[in-house]
Amino acid sequence: MNDKKTILKAENISKSFGPTKALQSVSFEIRQGEVVGLIGENGSGKSTFSTIVAGIQKQDSGNLYLNGELYQPKDINDAISHGVSMVVQEQGTLDNISVAANIFAGKEDEFSRFGFMDIRKMNEKAAAQLEELGITGINPAQLVNGMSFEERKLLEIARAAYTDPQLLLIDETTTALGKDGRDILYGLINKLRDNNKTVLFISHDIEELMNICDSIIVLRDGKYIGALSKEEMDISALRRMMVGREIAESLYRTDDEGRKSDEVALSAEHIRYGLLKDVSLQLHRGEILGIGGLTDCGMHELGKILFGIITPDYGKVTLADGSQIKDPYHSVKKKLGYVSKNRDTEALMSASSVRDNICMPNLYRLADHGLVSPKKERELVAKWQESLEIKMRDQSQFVMYLSGGNKQKVSMAKWLASDADIYIFDCPTRGIDIGVKSDIYKLMIDLKEKNKAILMISEELPELIGMSDRVLVMKDGEIKGEFLRSKDVTEHTLIDYMI
């Protein structure tokens, strides 16, 4: 193995954002023809490192060497011309133009004749490119706008693959992908490896990396911790390296206890809206109710209906006192809380302080004679920052500068601070590393112990099985199965009802 040639060498790479040291003198080597995993908790610097390699930003100090030569990409296009491409974590597609135009963005010259674009040729080529990767159901001529996040991710993968990179960087992409999408991506990765190309796969999903990578590099708090070869890979060892402390063997609940009471906190009757056909459910106090299914099974819409963000075409949602859910304002008054799946666009105000975000649903409660006391605001935020261990510079730091896990903690702190009784969490651990994940699970158990009602919508089966007292499985807008907490419920049982 060791006789393989080194393709990328990092030497003392450092990068700071203000007082935050994202990377501290990171050095390692990646060999050609390998699939290398880069793992670390949020804020460990893995995304920072990969964006530097991809030419998106520059390091403060240190050098990169590509094939033994000093490598200083000026921008993304310069990196691509060196054979380095990246699929980014955030949405990287361009709206209002076609699928084909997205795949070939920046390479329009290849299709221009006398200054005009040969759209047909471009569409044909795009179709061929999609087919080669096994992506079906996407028409190259259609606009990107209506497409799902997953389809857009696949487009980005197609775009990166088209540049025929010698080094492909893939950043946290699989959290956005369903099973088919993942298979497409794994297919591409294997193909690149077969062609002696190199892949740097950034993720915090240990099992996924162990399955597909030849070696795994671990970063923690911006520092290089170590690298494990295929033979040395071991879940608990990796976790220890990532977190820097022992983590309980099981992330999830270990008890078999069911819900604590039969008191109904919230009930939905005969909900119809879009895809949803006649959905009814009851959420009890002291219960964690899991709702699982594929992304487009209607469960995310259901969550919004339960909180009053969407008004259903038919049916109603009622609370224990008989009042009906109307809109978020009244839901908040009735002590409901909702955390959207789309953290950055729906749950948080990015260019705003942690304090303003946490206080947003609590202003009327903090107000005395109509005036909000800044002191009370500070105290409330300090209390929940401490209890959730939110890592931030101070309360006035903008949420956009926090790591994903800490952002999620902020969006949960909003509702904890409001002392809500009913919590609707849509994908609460999406794109979050295990450290924070286990914090959030602990928090949910805590809430359950306090006899709160928790509804958790999730696309991750282990989480649904591991955390819920009861799981409802949805498919095509209908509830297809109900499972009580039991050792007999496995991922396979649920999958049969989902697909």
Place this chain on the structure above:
Amino acid sequence: MSEEKKNSLLSRFNMNEVIPFLGLVLVIVVFQIATHGKLLSASNLRSFSNYLFQIIVPACGYIFLMSQGNMDFSLAGMVCVATAVGAYLSQTSIPLAIAAVILLCLLMGLINAAACVGLKVNSFVATIATSFVYSGIASVILGGGAITGSYDLKLADQVWVKYGIIILCLLVGYICFDYTPFGKNCRSIGANETAAGQSGVRTDLIKVMGFLVLAFTCSLVSIFLLIRTCTGSINSGLNLQVNTMLALLLGGVPFSGGWSSKFKAVIIGGLMMAVVNNGLTLVNMGAELQQIFKGVLFIAAVALSFDRKNTAVIK
């Protein structure tokens, strides 16, 4: 603790906040020199109060709307209608005229809100449209001329009254903007309307209230104009929205709204615009040239103050 304090002091001392202040100092110095000291002199105090009133008072209302990321381009039309009707009614009863001016402005504010919130038309487009409607109505009422009101109105034209109302508006505006849920909700809407809605902020109601608060301050401007000139004409409130928006932009409020909107922008920007308007007149710059000057200033202010950090977020 001291570390944190130092940090927040440092972050408070950033360029976005310093530039408006430096701008104000610069403008005062330049015009003080250009007017040979006339600008900051006791004899100019009365004249300055007129310029200041017409900018600070509407700016106190406008900041609620602009921090939501909304705009209102119909202020001039609004004031035109209100002063025309007010001048006419003042011939019979001054209290009646004042009540009518306030109610009319609130009604027009409500119409703006209905177009923007109810019909879901972008506030820029909606209020450009209503500004045509209001100017049209004013022309019909005025019949091509001007309406002269009761000269008893003139009695209230006192410098201390104007400064008193300016200070009162600033005080009430500051408390509402910085310390009430309403003021905070306005900024939340500007920062991320979806997130605000999902956190229980009644976004539609807050937007309607934003239009109404602005409309109320416009009624104060209308009353002020009636008191000062005793007439309603098609030129009443001319350039009001541009002056007001320019003041807020120069004060550092971004067009996109959000949490970087600070109330001190009303004071800094308002003083700056009042000095510019007063100063330009003192140096005898013609109205046409003043317009060109302000147009250029407008573009520059937007370009400088537009909060790119806020809009870089994928919406």
